[in-house]
Amino acid sequence: MxxxxxxxxxxxxxxxxxxxxxxxxLDLNVEAGEVHGFLGPNGAGKSTTIRVLLGLLRADAGAAxxxxxxxxxxxxxxxxxxxxxxxxxxxxxxxxxxxxIDLLGRLRGGSLDAxxxxxxxxxxELDPTKKGRTYSKGNRQKVALVAAFxxxxxLLILDEPTSGLDPLMEEVFQRCIRExxxxxxxxxxxxxxxxxxxxxxxxxxxxxxxxxxxSGSLADLRHLTRTSVTAELAGPPxxxxxLPGVHDLDxxxxxxxxxxxxxxxxxxxxxxxESGVRSLTSTxxxxxxxxxxxxxxxLADADADAREGAVAR
Amino acid sequence: MTTSTDTGGARTAFAARxxxxxxxxxxxxxxxxxxxxxxxxxxxxxxxxxxxxxxMPNSLKSLYGTAAERADLMTQMTTNSSLRALIGPVFDDSxxxxxxxxxxxxxxxxxxxxxxxxxxxxxxDEEESxxxxxxxxxxxxxxxxxxxxxxxAAVANAVLALxxxxxxxxxxxxxxxxxxxxxxxxxxxxxTMAAVVAQLTESARLARGLTAGVLGAAFVLRAAGDASENxxxxxxxxxxxxxxxxxxxxxxxxxxxxxxxxxGAALVQGAVAYELAGRRDVGMSFLPTRPGPASGxxxxxxxxxxxxxxxxxLGWSIGFFLAGVVYGGLADGVADFVGDNEGARExxxxxxxxxxxxxxxxASMIGMLGLIAALYIVSAVLRLHGEETSGRAEPVLAxxxxxxxxxxxxxxxxxxxxxxxxxxxxxxxxxxHGKDIGPILGACLVQVAGVWVIGGAAVLLYxxxxxxxxxxxxxxxxxxxxxxxxxxxxxxxxxxxxxxxxHLPKLPGGGMEWAPVLSLLGVAVVLVAGxxxxxxxxxxxx
Numbered sequence: 001m002x003x004x005x006x007x008x009x010x011x012x013x014x015x016x017x018x019x020x021x022x023x024x025x026l027d028l029n030v031e032a033g034e035v036h037g038f039l040g041p042n043g044a045g046k047s048t049t050i051r052v053l054l055g056l057l058r059a060d061a062g063a064a065x066x067x068x069x070x071x072x073x074x075x076x077x078x079x080x081x082x083x084x085x086x087x088x089x090x091x092x093x094x095x096x097x098x099x100x101i102d103l104l105g106r107l108r109g110g111s112l113d114a115x116x117x118x119x120x121x122x123x124x125e126l127d128p129t130k131k132g133r134t135y136s137k138g139n140r141q142k143v144a145l146v147a148a149f150x151x152x153x154x155l156l157i158l159d160e161p162t163s164g165l166d167p168l169m170e171e172v173f174q175r176c177i178r179e180x181x182x183x184x185x186x187x188x189x190x191x192x193x194x195x196x197x198x199x200x201x202x203x204x205x206x207x208x209x210x211x212x213x214x215s216g217s218l219a220d221l222r223h224l225t226r227t228s229v230t231a232e233l234a235g236p237p238x239x240x241x242x243l244p245g246v247h248d249l250d251x252x253x254x255x256x257x258x259x260x261x262x263x264x265x266x267x268x269x270x271x272x273x274e275s276g277v278r279s280l281t282s283t284x285x286x287x288x289x290x291x292x293x294x295x296x297x298x299l300a301d302a303d304a305d306a307r308e309g310a311v312a313r
Numbered sequence: 314m315t316t317s318t319d320t321g322g323a324r325t326a327f328a329a330r331x332x333x334x335x336x337x338x339x340x341x342x343x344x345x346x347x348x349x350x351x352x353x354x355x356x357x358x359x360x361x362x363x364x365x366x367x368x369m370p371n372s373l374k375s376l377y378g379t380a381a382e383r384a385d386l387m388t389q390m391t392t393n394s395s396l397r398a399l400i401g402p403v404f405d406d407s408x409x410x411x412x413x414x415x416x417x418x419x420x421x422x423x424x425x426x427x428x429x430x431x432x433x434x435x436x437x438d439e440e441e442s443x444x445x446x447x448x449x450x451x452x453x454x455x456x457x458x459x460x461x462x463x464x465x466a467a468v469a470n471a472v473l474a475l476x477x478x479x480x481x482x483x484x485x486x487x488x489x490x491x492x493x494x495x496x497x498x499x500x501x502x503x504x505t506m507a508a509v510v511a512q513l514t515e516s517a518r519l520a521r522g523l524t525a526g527v528l529g530a531a532f533v534l535r536a537a538g539d540a541s542e543n544x545x546x547x548x549x550x551x552x553x554x555x556x557x558x559x560x561x562x563x564x565x566x567x568x569x570x571x572x573x574x575x576x577g578a579a580l581v582q583g584a585v586a587y588e589l590a591g592r593r594d595v596g597m598s599f600l601p602t603r604p605g606p607a608s609g610x611x612x613x614x615x616x617x618x619x620x621x622x623x624x625x626x627l628g629w630s631i632g633f634f635l636a637g638v639v640y641g642g643l644a645d646g647v648a649d650f651v652g653d654n655e656g657a658r659e660x661x662x663x664x665x666x667x668x669x670x671x672x673x674x675x676a677s678m679i680g681m682l683g684l685i686a687a688l689y690i691v692s693a694v695l696r697l698h699g700e701e702t703s704g705r706a707e708p709v710l711a712x713x714x715x716x717x718x719x720x721x722x723x724x725x726x727x728x729x730x731x732x733x734x735x736x737x738x739x740x741x742x743x744x745x746h747g748k749d750i751g752p753i754l755g756a757c758l759v760q761v762a763g764v765w766v767i768g769g770a771a772v773l774l775y776x777x778x779x780x781x782x783x784x785x786x787x788x789x790x791x792x793x794x795x796x797x798x799x800x801x802x803x804x805x806x807x808x809x810x811x812x813x814x815x816h817l818p819k820l821p822g823g824g825m826e827w828a829p830v831l832s833l834l835g836v837a838v839v840l841v842a843g844x845x846x847x848x849x850x851x852x853x854x855x
Contacts, residue, residue, distance in 0.1 A: 054711050056853040076715045084711035090704045092621060093441075093516060096605025103611040107712030129604035133441065133515065144708065 098128030234276030395646025409484030498575025618722030637741020672822030683760030769840025776847030
């Protein structure tokens with residue numbers, strides 16, 4: 001696969017369930033060979049998007065291509081090159097973990113590499129002889145993860161795959177993702193664990209209420225948000241309040257704390273150095289802040305709705 | 314001072330040994346919750362069982378109108394071991410006593426099935442699904458769940474007992490009360506037995522199967538006992554709770570003390586269940602789950618479907634073969650008896666067909682198994698629904714497996730399996746009857762056309778309206794009702810024709826008619842095809 005062929009191309013995707021508009025014109029582009037983070041609050045439409053990409057749901061409108069094919073019409077062909085780990089893994093009660101791993105591998109159209117399978121079972125510390133009903137949530141996820149990582153596929157689609165894993169297993173998981181990228185695999189990683197996304201992903205898409213609100217590399221996205229600056233100056237600061245892009249300015253004597261839109265940082269630093277800088281800390285925005293901004297919009301909307309509701313009553 | 318501390322310590326130690334104090338906290342809340350969850354299922358069970366009992370006096374009156382005819386029936390019964398095995402001995406020739414004779418075993422069995430389903434649903438099912446943990450983390454005592462499950466069954470059985478006692482009071486109040494209590498007694502014996510079995514197995518499906526197996530054994534023991542003795546005095550009859558019900562002799566100088574057997578058995582089994590429950594952890598069981606292979610040989614979605622359903626196919630196969638052997642073996646003896654009674658002969662002819670009574674009996678029994686096979690096919694087809702809604706279908710469909718291929722695996726087990734169990738029933742009938750293997754096998758296989766129509770309807774519902782897929786059970790239930798009770802109630806042919814089974818030729822004995830059989834097969838094919846189109850086109854639900 002070449003860079004010219006994106007692994008996933010989705011534009012203007014719509015999907016409704018009854019009156020719920022789960023996807024309202026969602027866009028998603030995943031380049032071949034990248035690890036792409038897929039973020040959004042609960043109910044934003046992440047799993048719905050993934051299930052459309054897997055051909056389990058039929059989109060109402062919009063275009064979707066996966067590995068260059070149509071997800072609904074070419075489902076079986078596409079699935080030969082995909083491994084999927086659902087967010088909520090349910091297993092057959094009376095099949096052992098090992099049986100399920102082998103079955104899922106074969107259903108992808110080829111046998112698993114036995115050495116790799118054994119190695120993954122060892123790394124994830126999974127007991128493959130236990131029956132499905134006796135596994136904990138984390139162990140059920142390990143079963144699906146081993147089956148996915150042991151498969152020779154082009155694209156891994158992982159829907160919140162680590163929600164039940166302990167920190168040690170989380171480490172193992174991150175190493176497996178990096179190995180997959182090193183071998184040229186593409187990964188779509190839907191996750192709530194922002195540190196994980198920051199650690200692993202080349203690019204991220206943030207969705208909210210079925211629409212993509214941010215998409216790009218982490219560096220690009222950081223550019224769009226505010227940097228916190230704390231400085232101790234030699235003399236009184238002047239003119240900071242007039243500068244564009246400065247927020248939450250707090251001046252106490254010679255101490256200054258402020259937030260600034262990252263693309264306006266330069267002017268602020270110049271203004272500070274005019275007063276003589278004794279110490280300076282500048283914190284780049286975290287993904288969490290980026291993400292919370294969209295959460296907070298949701299919360300604000302919810303508050304407004306609640307207030308309207310109260311008035312109506 | 315010292316003394317009081319000591320007793321306090323002793324109390325704590327006792328509390329720790331017996332699983333903590335306030336063990337019944339929350340029982341009331343859980344009971345109300347259970348009754349709310351079962352607000353549809355329990356009334357249906359109670360109503361169907363009750364109506365079956367209450368409709369019997371009239372139906373018997375039309376068959377055996379005069380006292381002389383009833384006395385005749387009673388003498389015949391004491392000499393015919395086949396019919397005694399099928400139904401039980403007659404103790405008196407009043408309408409009440411004949412009602413208790415005719416439906417006692419079956420009403421008791423229905424109460425038993427209802428009770429075991431309720432208890433396992435609220436105990437092992439809850440633990441297996443993990444919901445029990447959520448409940449147990451609240452202000453809920455250690456014994457509250459089991460207690461509320463047993464109380465739910467007790468409420469249902471008590472209502473059934475009242476319904477029977479009130480409805481049959483016209484035949485004699487004492488007999489009606491004894492009969493109602495007896496049916497409820499059978500129910501509670503199997504409720505407490507289910508409570509014991511639920512402690513043993515980790516899977517609710519297995520717990521249901523094992524308890525139902527005990528019920529089947531109780532039926533067989535009673536039948537064997539009644540075949541050998543004509544007044545229920547055989548040891549084998551006394552071993553079976555269904556035998557106790559008959560030996561209670563409702564409407565025939567009731568033996569009230571037999572009710573103590575039900576009470577005693579329920580108390581002992583209940584105590585065992587509580588004792589076992591107190592000795593294990595939530596979610597664990599006494600029969601441990603064995604580890605499985607570390608690597609598997611399942612290669613295809615079809616192999617997975619077979620693996621998931623093979624246990625059920627095995628169970629149904631054994632049941633159908635044995636039923637065939639038993640009923641086949643009874644055929645000649647029953648015909649001897651029915652030949653003497655004009656009304657009963659009419660019934661058998663309406664149910665089954667020709668004047669050859671043995672054939673008519675075989676035809677009606679084979680038809681009954683055909684109706685029951687409709688239940689099998691619905692349960693097998695709805696496995697697709699279960700796999701889909703539980704999320705287990707998703708990883709399979711995310712593999713290189715087309716939806717039709719995935720569905721085909723389960724449908725092959727459902728449709729092939731129903732033909733297979735009818736074939737085994739036929740072999741059983743032929744073995745028990747000892748002759749006519751060709752006509753009997755043919756009669757059994759003809760039923761498959763009707764079974765497949767019901768299966769096709771289930772596929773259509775599942776494919777086109779997955780939310781309503783469960784309605785396929787209602788369809789199978791309606792067909793069962795029409796086929797089972799319709800002829801006895803002299804329902805018009807138009808009603809009987811609503812069921813696909815109403816169109817089948819009456820075999821053995823009648824002539825083979827290909828046209829209706831082929832049309833039914835055609836209908837089945839269309840229904841399945843329609844359902845599969847739906848499966849291909851719709852969203853996978855989650």
